[in-house]
Amino acid sequence: MKMKLHVLEISSLFLFVFEHRNMKCMTCKGKYDGDAGACKQCYEDLKAKVALLTMPHQFSISFAPDLSLFACDDGHPDGPVQVSAHTVVLASRSPVFGAILDNGATEIHFYELMLGDLCDFVNYLYTAEICLDQKLARTLLGVAEKYQLHHLKDLCQKFLVSNLNWDNSLATYTFGHDRNDKQIIDAALKLITNNIEKLASSDEYAELKRSHPQLVIEIYERHFASL
Numbered sequence: 287m288k289m290k291l292h293v294l295e296i297s298s299l300f301l302f303v304f305e306h307r308n309m310k311c312m313t314c315k316g317k318y319d320g321d322a323g324a325c326k327q328c329y330e331d332l333k334a335k336v337a338l339l340t341m342p343h344q345f346s347i348s349f350a351p352d353l354s355l356f357a358c359d360d361g362h363p364d365g366p367v368q369v370s371a372h373t374v375v376l377a378s379r380s381p382v383f384g385a386i387l388d389n390g391a392t393e394i395h396f397y398e399l400m401l402g403d404l405c406d407f408v409n410y411l412y413t414a415e416i417c418l419d420q421k422l423a424r425t426l427l428g429v430a431e432k433y434q435l436h437h438l439k440d441l442c443q444k445f446l447v448s449n450l451n452w453d454n455s456l457a458t459y460t461f462g463h464d465r466n467d468k469q470i471i472d473a474a475l476k477l478i479t480n481n482i483e484k485l486a487s488s489d490e491y492a493e494l495k496r497s498h499p500q501l502v503i504e505i506y507e508r509h510f511a512s513l
């Protein structure tokens with residue numbers, strides 16, 4: 287009887303551990319250990335989003351927008367295109383916006399953003415959500431650095447690293463160097479050196495030799511160091 291109880295206790299403990307090892311994250315639907323409702327990665331993402339969206343004062347979105355944001359005009363017949371926003375929202379998102387707007391500015395020009403990118407960016411500032419692609423991630427990484435938007439910078443870096451493949455590896459590697467971004471450089475360099483036998487035959491390689499010969503040296507140095 288004692289033995290039986292013992293087995294029962296162990297099996298229920300096992301079941302408890304098993305259940306808690308197989309919790310489904312409510313956000314990414316992946317399995318995780320624990321019972322917090324979200325995996326560690328999603329919890330950290332959520333925390334960063336809440337930090338970004340936290341406002342210093344009571345604020346109702348029904349207030350009329352009081353700030354004009356302009357995309358680069360790109361030859362638009364009507365000149366630069368305007369998007370409306372709230373000063374209090376932008377000032378709370380970034381210390382750089384805060385400093386600009388403290389000086390009484392009522393408009394901000396984003397010469398690096400086309401209208402579509404600006405709309406995505408403004409939507410991000412209000413929701414902490416953004417749907418990235420290669421081009422947008424690269425553009426917004428620069429914008430995020432310029433305006434000290436750490437959460438956005440992190441999203442862009444993660445997107446570029448997790449979407450690395452052989453076809454975009456040299457372009458991503460060069461981009462990482464242009465931005466002096468160690469995380470992107472290291473991830474791209476690892477993928478390139480793991481496929482070093484394919485390197486010399488790629489079209490991008492010929493272009494890289496011409497445009498960034500020092501990067502070719504870095505690739506081979508890393509490759510030989512790993513042998």
Ligand SMILES: [Zn+2]
Pocket residue numbers: 311312313314315316324325326327328329
């Ligand atoms: Zn998750």
